[in-house]
Structures are given as C-alpha cells and as structure tokens.
Amino acid sequence: MDIGKLQRLPSEDLSAITSRERRKFLRLGLTITGLYLGGTVLSLVSARRAEAAGGPVPATGQYPYNPHYTMVLREARCVDCERCKEACKTTNHVPDYGYRTTILERRRDLAEGTYETIFMPVLCNHCNRPPCVRVCPTTATWKDKKTGIVMMKPSRCIGCKTCMTACPYNARYFQEEKRAIDKCDFCWQARLSKGETTTACAAACPADVRIFGNLADPKSRVYQLLHTPDTIVWVLRPEVGALPNVFYTNA
Template identity: 40%
Template sequence: MLHSKRQFLKGCGALLAGASVYGITQSPLAEHSDTSSEADIKYAMVHDENACIGCNACVEACREVNQVPEGVTRVKIERRGPFGEYPNQSYRFSRVSCQHCEAAPCVRVCPTGAAYIDKDTGIVAVHEERCVGCQYCIAACPYQVRFINPETRTADKCDFCQQTQLKQGLQPACVLACPTKALTFGNLKDADSALVHLLKSKPTYRAKVDLGTRPKLFHIQTIDGEIML
C-alpha cells in the first residue's frame, strides 16, 4: 500500500505543482456524489452561537468517539473578543468543521474517489482505503477543515459521526456532549424535525455561500452582549 501511494504521488507531483486543483476533473471512481438523488435524508447541523460557551466539550467528545489523534481535530471552536468595555464585555464563539457541501470542491478534485458525497445522507465522507494522501482535497477546501490523519496517513475531517454514532442510531457525539444544547442535528427533508423548525424560526447564516458550495452547516449569529464572561 505504501509503495502504491509513493508511486502515485511521484507521478502526480508535476501535475500538483503546475496546475490549479480546481481544474482537475472528477474521478470516474467517485461514487455516491450525485446530490440530485431522491433520498429521504439530507443531514445538516445548526450551531447557535448565542448558546455556545466555548467549553470545547464537543471537541473532546468528537476526539474520543472517533479516535482522533492529538495534534489534529475534526471540529474546533473559535473564540473572538472580548468586545466592549470592562465589566460589560462579551465573547463570540464559532464552530469550524466540515460544511458538508452539496457542491463539494474536495469531491470534485479527488483523483481516486476517496472523497465522496453519500447519496443516502448527503454526508461528505472519505473512503480511507482509497485515499493516497495527495492532499488535493485539502488544497481545494475553501473552509480549510481537512487534514491528514497522522496515524492513518489519509485525509480526515468531520463526517457527522457517520461511522460511529449514526451507525448506532445516535446523534453525533458533539451534539450529545454540548451542555448548553448549542448544536442541533437533523434531516433537512423532515419538515417535523427540530432542525427544520429551528431554521424556520430563527435567522441563520452559512459561510462563503458566494462560492456556490451550498454548505449544510448553519449558524445562528451572536447577538452582542448575549455571552457575558
């Protein structure tokens, strides 16, 4: 396996150095990437920045459940601030993780089909056995959330706990661990789901929608003064 990866990377070195990754056509091996399918499930997540306290319980739960090595992470909480004057200061917390784009650049550039969109759930995932570590997907991701797992030497990122929690009929680890219920996970195609009700009741935003990626990670923006420390 290591030998085949070495051969692949050697043959692709010139291509990576001389061409934009956005210009690489999708591999014929890239399966489950047709987002026009009539599946009944399209998973998404909402992060309520007003409820988030930046405790990182979500980060640690993800690490434990998905066996993410130290030094890398599938999700992180960015803290900004303080805003305002003491003692009336506030902080803002934002989730940074895979956006599970419906038009995912990482899938488009993957030469082996390792990066794919699961046609049954809409989850952007990775076939670890197909990944050769070329890092095209990392370069193509406009959200900079992919990384090379130092133990498997393959591309890694948040997959909504597809291979762990979801297989057991459970919510993602980060959702269950959040002490303030800042995360809501569910099916966009289920009109009765808590996710859809939340999206209909509160204004949200998504990152870099101008790129046409159609991300499925939604944010409820911080109201100034809501989080006081």
C-alpha cells in the first residue's frame, strides 16, 4: 500500500460534501417521506402535481366520465323549505329515520352583533376517489364506470357499516327493511335510468338551488356555473382528497 498515494486522494469524510449535495440528499428523503405518507398528508417539498392547485373543479376536458354527473348547490339561495327532502323520500322510499339528502344549518356572526343563518344542502358527493368504495369488503358499492355514480347493490351488502364510517360526508344510513346500506344514487334507479334528466330533489327545489347535469358538456348549466368569472366554488372537506362531484357556489 502506497501511503503517499492514498494521502493525495480526495477526502471522503462529511467535511468534503458540499452544501448543495447535502440539500439534494435531504430533498430526496423528504420527497420519499411525503410519498410514503400518501403525498397529501405530509410532503415537505412542493408537490408538482397537486390537485388543489386549480381549485376543486377539475380542469376542462379532464373528466373521467361522460356523462360526468354533477350537482351544483347555490347555497345562499337555500331557505330550508325541505321540498327536496320530501321529494327524495317519496321517490326513493326513504324511511323517516334515514336520509339520502338533508339540509344542515349554521350561523355566521355579522358585524352589528347579529348573525345570519346559512342553510347547507348535503347529499352523496359521488367522489372520484370514494373512500366508501375502497373499504367495502363485498363490492356491494362501486363507482359506475360510465356515469361516475357511486352505486349500491343491497343484495350484496352484509351490513357491516364500514362504508358509513369511511364516508366523509355522512351520506349513508342503514335501512332496516332492506337490511342494507342505502344512499343517494342521483336518482339513477328511480329516474335517470328511465329517461329523466334530473334528480327528484333538483326538480322539486323552488329556489333553483340544486342544479344537476353533465359536467363534461360545456353547454350544461353545471359547467357554466362552475366556470363563471369572479365567483368562488368550494367543496366540502377537500382535505380528505376524495375529489367530490358536488360543488357549492353562490353564483
């Protein structure tokens, strides 16, 4: 061994690593950590393909389905008359103890020491990444490949209620009569499959709050509402990452 030659080699200890080199390594580690935790939970470096970047509305032309059934709720117009709830009950034979759609209520304090009431209609969000479908052990619930509707087959359901727990929107209930979970199917069974073009709740709304349609059609009202300049569109619980198809706006 030629000691002289070895001594002339560049040192391999930590002091020889440039700070640029250190950062590169650190970045790799953080990226991997972010990916490992699902990419949405913790990513310390900027995620290049973040889905929230353009807001909750998918970019035009990038809809996974056609028709891509969507509901837009013009929240401020809702007065909680509950005609939608009644129409849903009769159309889909919903018992009194459950609901496929309901109206929530919240208060917002105003400047003069008063408050305003905001009514919020809720229903199944027919998510593009439905957590309920992912957890079902018997494939009793699935995302329809053509319409994107989250369907339910009661005869396959074993009533384990895991989907109820998984749903971020509390949109499922256990129907005692069927011994199965029941949920909104955008009136597919009762109306759409029979040639109707809208849901019972949207048809019953006197205040034009619920707009139902095909987001993949740029001429549809839902598309127009979600692409109106100077308006805000939001979804419920976006942090879950379920990519819902029920949008809220005050346009």
